[in-house]
Ligand SMILES: Nc1ncnc2c1ncn2[C@@H]1O[C@H](COP(=O)(O)OP(=O)(O)OP(=O)(O)O)[C@@H](O)[C@H]1O
């Protein structure tokens with residue numbers, strides 16, 4: 025008989041989320057970035073996080089993988105608390121996450137193949153021939169077969185993102201975190217990335233968290249959308265619920281509309297430029 029922890033009966037309650045964030049707070053000096061964020065992500069779910077620039081979306085992803093630590097609050101992975109784990113204990117958890125960083129972050133001095141092989145060389149004992157096969161397989165998955173020898177500088181923005189994605193999935197992660205995967209791409213290349221995200225969800229059965237400003241992408245890849253603003257979750261729901269959300273800020277974000285105050289500020293600024301600062305110096 026096992027001496028391990030007793031299994032709870034199936035009727036004990038809902039299953040533990042794949043990732044659970046509880047009341048996360050994070051500030052940098054006097055700047056409060058996250059002010060009590062709690063979110064659950066179910067296994068194989070695709071959760072999209074939207075929100076204005078500087079609202080803490082990238083910080084949230086970094087808290088999940090331990091690149092930053094919360095000031096308070098907790099992060100659980102399969103029910104195991106993982107924030108504040110020492111590096112040695114975090115390492116085996118971290119390799120179960122694939123991260124597509126906001127800036128792509130390929131190593132410019134390495135070929136495409138070496139970039140994708142990098143995590144495999146660092147964290148596995150695969151033989152070079154096995155690593156070669158895995159690299160080829162991942163490149164096939166992102167539609168870039170036979171590009172192993174190319175240098176990142178030779179690639180377009182969309183191709184770089186796909187290589188970064190191949191590297192993010194090199195270790196067969198359980199969870200893939202995408203930080204602005206379509207930013208800077210034209211609509212067609214952005215859609216290629218969206219289709220890839222959907223394909224990876226389907227074929228690799230991963231759980232995904234996608235941070236994006238791109239509402240077309242958000243509605244296409246998300247099972248659930250969450251909007252962050254002012255350090256808090258201000259809306260959460262299915263794509264349909266978010267599309268029809270009556271919350272003024274959410275509506276403006278989804279429709280890409282500035283507030284009357286923002287428009288007024290721009291108009292004022294234009295007038296200032298035309299009329300000269302002096303006239304308005306006491307405004
Ligand atoms: N390591 C850090 N040290 C100090 N301030 C930081 C650090 N990381 C993030 N910040 C600040 O925290 C705030 C949130 O940053 P974050 O990068 O999470 O925003 P974001 O929502 O991802 O924005 P964007 O949509 O522009 O990518 C910003 O004001 C940023 O300057």
Ligand SMILES: [Mg+2]
Pocket residue numbers: 081082083126203
């Ligand atoms: Mg960001």
